[in-house]
Amino acid sequence: MGNFWAMVKKGNTSSAAAALGNTGIAVLKAIAASFSGSGAMFASAMHSVADAVNQAFVFAGSVWAEKQPNRRFPVGYGRIINIFCMVAVIVVTVMAYETVKEGWHLLQHPAESHSFWLNFIVLLISISVDGAILIKAMKEIVKETRVDAKGAAVIPAAFRNVGRAAPPTRLVFYEDIVATSGALFALIAVIVAQLTPFKLFDGIATILIGFLMVGVAFKVGYDNMVGLIGVAAPVEVETKIAAIILNDPDVTDINKLRIIQEGRTYHVEGYIELRKGFSLADADDIKFRVRDQLLADPDISDVTLGILEDNGIMDWNPEKATT
Numbered sequence: 149m150g151n152f153w154a155m156v157k158k159g160n161t162s163s164a165a166a167a168l169g170n171t172g173i174a175v176l177k178a179i180a181a182s183f184s185g186s187g188a189m190f191a192s193a194m195h196s197v198a199d200a201v202n203q204a205f206v207f208a209g210s211v212w213a214e215k216q217p218n219r220r221f222p223v224g225y226g227r228i229i230n231i232f233c234m235v236a237v238i239v240v241t242v243m244a245y246e247t248v249k250e251g252w253h254l255l256q257h258p259a260e261s262h263s264f265w266l267n268f269i270v271l272l273i274s275i276s277v278d279g280a281i282l283i284k285a286m287k288e289i290v291k292e293t294r295v296d297a298k299g300a301a302v303i304p305a306a307f308r309n310v311g312r313a314a315p316p317t318r319l320v321f322y323e324d325i326v327a328t329s330g331a332l333f334a335l336i337a338v339i340v341a342q343l344t345p346f347k348l349f350d351g352i353a354t355i356l357i358g359f360l361m362v363g364v365a366f367k368v369g370y371d372n373m374v375g376l377i378g379v380a381a382p383v384e385v386e387t388k389i390a391a392i393i394l395n396d397p398d399v400t401d402i403n404k405l406r407i408i409q410e411g412r413t414y415h416v417e418g419y420i421e422l423r424k425g426f427s428l429a430d431a432d433d434i435k436f437r438v439r440d441q442l443l444a445d446p447d448i449s450d451v452t453l454g455i456l457e458d459n460g461i462m463d464w465n466p467e468k469a470t471t
Contacts, residue, residue, distance in 0.1 A: 162316065163210060163279055163316045163319070164203075166285070167200055170196045173273070174193055176273065177193035189270070192334040195327060199324075209232025214413070223450050226449065229315050229412070231376070233315050234373070237368050239246060241260075245358075251352070251357075253351075254350055255348060255351035255352070255355075257347055264342045267334075267338045268338060271331050276333045282327075288313070288317045289318075292312075292313045293313060295309055301417060318371060323368075325398075326360040326363070379408070380409070385414060389416060389442065389448070390394075390402060394464070398426070399421070401420070401459075401462055401464055403421050408452070413447055415450045416450065416452070417452045421463070422455055431455050435454075
């Protein structure tokens with residue numbers, strides 16, 4: 149039981165917070181949509197339901213991914229989070245279809261919206277909560293990617309480095325961009341419906357929210373498909389790992405280096421070249437020393453190194469990426 153709670157504590161906090169926040173928002177929006185008949189509110193409620201289900205599911209996956217490697221799965225369970233995220237993509241896609249269908253129905257048969265202040269207050273709450281979750285996801289991206297950014301600098305840093313964040317954090321980030329934008333669209337639609345005779349905007353906003361959900365499904369689906377296949381580490385990660393290896397005084401070169409992303413961590417394989425003259429026992433000690441230095445980085449979960457004697461040729465090119 150102790151191991152289970154330790155795994156839960158290591159689970160993705162952004163997805164846990166998003167699941168709780170979106171559950172509350174979904175209930176409020178569903179109540180408001182049933183009272184007001186607003187299609188945009190219905191679409192926003194559908195999106196919040198999808199978000200809550202997805203993020204709870206993804207949090208469970210992030211906990212499972214923390215299971216330690218064993219004989220059957222020697223590199224651990226890191227990629228299982230990609231599977232959970234792919235299932236989440238299916239949920240988003242189904243919800244997006246239902247949302248677009250409802251928007252098309254509202255274009256053909258515009259509905260009269262009621263309870264303006266109820267819709268207005270619920271959507272303001274939604275924008276506030278989704279915005280807070282989005283900011284938390286941005287901070288999580290900065291933390292996971294080890295970027296030094298504070299205050300307003302967190303926002304551009306999160307957009308620049310989101311590709312290197314853990315899969316569940318990326319999912320929360322993209323989904324909450326759409327959730328915040330969708331709630332804003334719904335708020336505009338409610339205001340337009342109240343203040344103008346233009347009733348078609350409700351259907352237009354509903355369809356726009358549906359298409360935003362499709363965009364998120366495509367982006368997250370592609371990222372996790374690549375992760376399931378096995379994707380090379382970004383150049384920045386490769387450069388950092390190479391620097392750790394080459395900082396050892398007895399390592400002269402890197403003959404080969406392959407870094408594969410496993411969930412939110414990296415699996416490192418390579419051959420390193422050592423100074424000439426070492427005995428096999430001494431060379432082994434150096435290899436284990438370099439391995440331990442790499443494993444001290446919390447982003448690296450597994451290291452396999454081979455050793456070679458220096459061949460006198462510089463094989464490692466710092467500008468060469470593993471992509």
